[in-house]
Amino acid sequence: MHPPRLRRRLLTSLVALAAFASLSSGLAQGAPPARADDPARLAAPAAAAAVTFADEFDGPAGSAVDAGKWQTETGDNVNNHERQYYTAGNRNAALDGQGHLVITARRENPANYQCWYGRCEYTSARLNTAGRFTTTYGHVETRMKIPRGQGMWPAFWMLGNDIGTAGWPASGEIDVMENVGFEPSTVHGTIHGPGYSGSGGIGAGYSLPGGQAFADAFHTFAVDWSPNSISWSVDGTVYQRRTPADLGGRQWVFDKPFFIILNLAVGGYWPGDPDGSTAFPQQLVVDYVRVSTDSAQPGTGGPITGVGGKCVDVAGANPANGTPVQLYDCNGTAAQRWTVGGDGTIRALGKCLDVASGGTADGTAVQLWDCNGTPAQQWATPAARDIVNPQANKCLDAAGGSSANGTRLQIWTCTGAANQKWTVTR
Structure with missing residues (x-):
């Protein structure tokens, strides 16, 4: 188990939602992948029935993301004591001209940005689909290559669209993938809700075999989300499924619209700050983000x-x-x-x-x-x-x-x- 740690929980000015803070999950590491012959094998992710959202990040090198799909957040995050300032436009989030979005974290402060600790030391980017796209259920997937190094914290996650009125954690949160730099071989998936937020979040980790690092290649991270069931997978291998039975009678808050967030944080209570071993710039390279209705969708009926x-x-x-x-x-x-x-x-x-x-x-x-x-x-x-x-x-x-x-x-x-x-x- 990891020690308790605070996590990112603040939507900044462009989202125009109330600030909130939390402790992050203490998650089990290194859950082995389910084998095909394992009697406890979990179900695989849902097949695409209809694509409801897709960004393949095609476009000229240096261009910003599609503003019809994403908004860019700005500012710092005192709640987790992260060190970066999230910038607007294409400075830290831009297409590479080869079908990728590149979110870049740099050790710099070109505009005298001010952070909770004083003059900011780093810049990065955070994007979300609030006000552009939400989904209730479905197969939510990204293919990405994460950065490496102490203090790096890439994440692909979702928040309940009622965050502005319900607040967090009543809004619910689904962390599809998080990685902290001191665990190069492990990613985490977690749910948060009322009574199981912060260090009480419910989830698990998944580790690559043989000490491979996630930063060495692209990997696919997904959740398969249906009524009363969420499954997490890496490269098609499901490593956990959560249902209301896991909550001990606490409220399941995952039957409503959620929006998507992509970000690369630098430092914070969970990953710790960068040190002399951390090279900059670091990049989170995203091949695509896709959402499709899962196979539990209405149809005309059949055998x-x-x-x-x-x-x-x-x-x-x-x-x-x-x-x-x-x-x-x-x-x-x-x-x-x-x-x-x-x-x-x-x-x-x-x-x-x-x-x-x-x-x-x-x-x-x-x-x-x-x-x-x-x-x-x-x-x-x-x-x-x-x-x-x-x-x-x-x-x-x-x-x-x-x-x-x-x-x-x-x-x-x-x-x-x-x-x-x-x-x-x-």
């Missing part, structure tokens, strides 16, 4: 197929509450036409796929029931082809691994086995 090519079926096409859900030969009837909704539900015959009595134990049957908005009817459908009930943190499963007609469906600990793999057609 869900599983083991043996059989379809998820409402027994006897009966719409009554409590009707078993089973495997059966695909026949194109309404009993096999399922709609995966943006609200996290999976529906057929006007009813919802439901975990009986809201159970969380292995072997709890699934059934058809009136849609009621409870966690028993919430499902995440990521591209790894698992169908997960986040409340139980378990997968939709064909009992006994059977593909016979009439095989009852249930929830079970996710194993990656064929009887837990499903193809959703919309």
Whole structure:
């Protein structure tokens, strides 16, 4: 565990939101990647259904970012005792003419900028999409090459769009990727909300094998965000998933619009200040930022197929509450036409796929029931082809691994086995 540390929590003047401060998370380091054969393997990020935001950073070298997508924050950040001054325009954030955004941290003060500690020693840049773009759920991804060196602190993260009225941490925060220079091989993903903010933030670290440094190459960082479920991945490997079950009864504040932030901080309580070993300038090179709707989005309805090519079926096409859900030969009837909704539900015959009595134990049957908005009817459908009930943190499963007609469906600990793999057609 890291010692407690303060983190960046201030939106500066261009965002026109109230200042706020916090302690940062003490996170576990070096979580190993899930293996393909690991029974505890988590679901992979969602496949893109529709791109809702994309910046490929194409443009002439030296040009500023697209102001229709990003605004540039300015000023310092006393809350974390960071050392940089964030500048406007293209001075510290510019396109390189090769399809990248380059955020540059320099040891300089060309305009006599004043920081909380006196005359600023460094400049850098921080960008956000507030007022331009927000998303509720989806696959949020960036490919970037991070800087290296003591005191460097690159981050790709999101804040609840109600930060101005709700304040932090009630607004919620999703840290997709953070790195501190003294951990060249490790990045962190965290959520913050009321009662689990600052040093109580919930998250984990991911480390590259063999002591590789993230600064040596481009890597892809993403979250797959669905109702009641957020998963983090590095280069397609999911290393943690968080659900309301992780909060110990505290409020889940991640079912509303969030905006995106990119920044490169210098110094602060968590990374510590640069020292004589830190070379400047340092650069955060961003290849792209993309947001797409995840696979839990509305569709016209279609079959869900599983083991043996059989379809998820409402027994006897009966719409009554409590009707078993089973495997059966695909026949194109309404009993096999399922709609995966943006609200996290999976529906057929006007009813919802439901975990009986809201159970969380292995072997709890699934059934058809009136849609009621409870966690028993919430499902995440990521591209790894698992169908997960986040409340139980378990997968939709064909009992006994059977593909016979009439095989009852249930929830079970996710194993990656064929009887837990499903193809959703919309």
